[in-house]
Amino acid sequence: AKQGAEVDGVAFYSEDMNAGMHERMRIESGLREALGSGQLLLHYQPKFSIDEGRIIGAEALVRWKHPEHGLIPPGDFIPLAEATGLVVQVGEWVLEAVCAQAQAWKRAGLAPIRLAVNVSAREFTATLPHRVQDTLRRYDLEPAWLELEITESTLMHNIDRVIAIMDRVSALGVTLSLDDFGTGYSSLSYLKRFPIDTLKIDRSFTTGIPSDTNDCAIASTIISIANQLALRVIAEGVETTEQLAFLQRSGCNEVQGYLFSRPLPPLDFERTLREKGWAVSTARSGGGE
Numbered sequence: 637a638k639q640g641a642e643v644d645g646v647a648f649y650s651e652d653m654n655a656g657m658h659e660r661m662r663i664e665s666g667l668r669e670a671l672g673s674g675q676l677l678l679h680y681q682p683k684f685s686i687d688e689g690r691i692i693g694a695e696a697l698v699r700w701k702h703p704e705h706g707l708i709p710p711g712d713f714i715p716l717a718e719a720t721g722l723v724v725q726v727g728e729w730v731l732e733a734v735c736a737q738a739q740a741w742k743r744a745g746l747a748p749i750r751l752a753v754n755v756s757a758r759e760f761t762a763t764l765p766h767r768v769q770d771t772l773r774r775y776d777l778e779p780a781w782l783e784l785e786i787t788e789s790t791l792m793h794n795i796d797r798v799i800a801i802m803d804r805v806s807a808l809g810v811t812l813s814l815d816d817f818g819t820g821y822s823s824l825s826y827l828k829r830f831p832i833d834t835l836k837i838d839r840s841f842t843t844g845i846p847s848d849t850n851d852c853a854i855a856s857t858i859i860s861i862a863n864q865l866a867l868r869v870i871a872e873g874v875e876t877t878e879q880l881a882f883l884q885r886s887g888c889n890e891v892q893g894y895l896f897s898r899p900l901p902p903l904d905f906e907r908t909l910r911e912k913g914w915a916v917s918t919a920r921s922g923g924g925e
């Protein structure tokens with residue numbers, strides 16, 4: 637907030653910039669260390685299929701277990717990691733950890749469940765498809781275990797290049813979904829060119845359901861576009877039974893949010909799945925943990 641206030645002149649301005657820079661460098665070196673010393677971990681948030689009435693997948697969400705500051709949410713370090721490029725290493729760690737987890741669940745006798753990994757624009761390079769293929773092979777996993785979530789903004793950089801990468805990932809049999817849909821600037825005409833399976837309605841729209849008529853209109857429009865393009869559609873941030881009812885009525889296929897479960901540590905997630913016998917009724921109400 638102090639930045640740009642010119643009253644105290646250059647000295648004040650640069651002092652403030654310095655503080656920001658030192659803070660960023662501190663977080664960056666801390667994150668480097670975190671990567672090397674096992675301070676990153678993943679929580680898994682169930683995705684429920686309204687159609688099938690059961691958990692059909694989970695989103696892996698990274699956390700940083702900081703020795704002094706405790707559990708740091710991704711919003712506090714992913715943007716910086718994206719700015720510095722360190723997100724590439726974070727992403728490599730996440731893919732590896734998710735596949736190791738999938739292999740453990742597979743060996744424990746669980747049926748394949750799609751584990752979704754968030755992929756930043758900077759990770760979305762020509763080497764990604766091979767890395768995905770190689771990791772699946774090393775962990776002896778069918779592609780049905782893996783989903784990649786990419787944000788609309790990733791698509792803005794170089795459409796033809798991005799589509800070529802998506803095609804290669806999709807050809808592996810790995811599912812692709814468009815995260816935070818509706819918040820970016822992508823032209824609807826591109827939707828038919830992307831080899832994506834799922835549109836993910838951003839939480840900012842879900843939040844306004846059912847009281848905000850604009851949010852309701854946007855959500856149901858996204859659902860109808862998805863239905864007509866034969867894409868699946870999931871709403872994120874579902875917290876109330878009213879939101880669930882609206883989404884269900886509108887033809888939404890899947891939901892994810894605190895109404896069903898918060899993101900859970902792996903053991904809690906596994907316990908939840910076992911307790912529900914893999915068949916959680918979407919009629920279930922009530923909060924997270």
Ligand code: C2E
Pocket residue numbers: 681696697698709710711714723727730753754755756785815816839872873874875892893894895899
């Ligand atoms: P996202 O991919 O859109 O993930 C959804 C976020 O919404 C998660 O926050 C999740 O915990 C939260 N959420 C889910 N249901 C509800 C709900 O009912 N109510 C509310 N208020 N929030 C809900 P989280 O875990 O803090 O992650 C934030 C963002 O950080 C993610 O947004 C994603 O963009 C990014 N992120 C997380 N993990 C990774 C990762 O491994 N790699 C990359 N590149 N980004 C990640």
Ligand code: MG
Pocket residue numbers: 695754785815
């Ligand atoms: Mg996501």
Ligand code: MG
Pocket residue numbers: 815816836838839872
């Ligand atoms: Mg999202």
Ligand code: MG
Pocket residue numbers: 816838839872
């Ligand atoms: Mg979001």
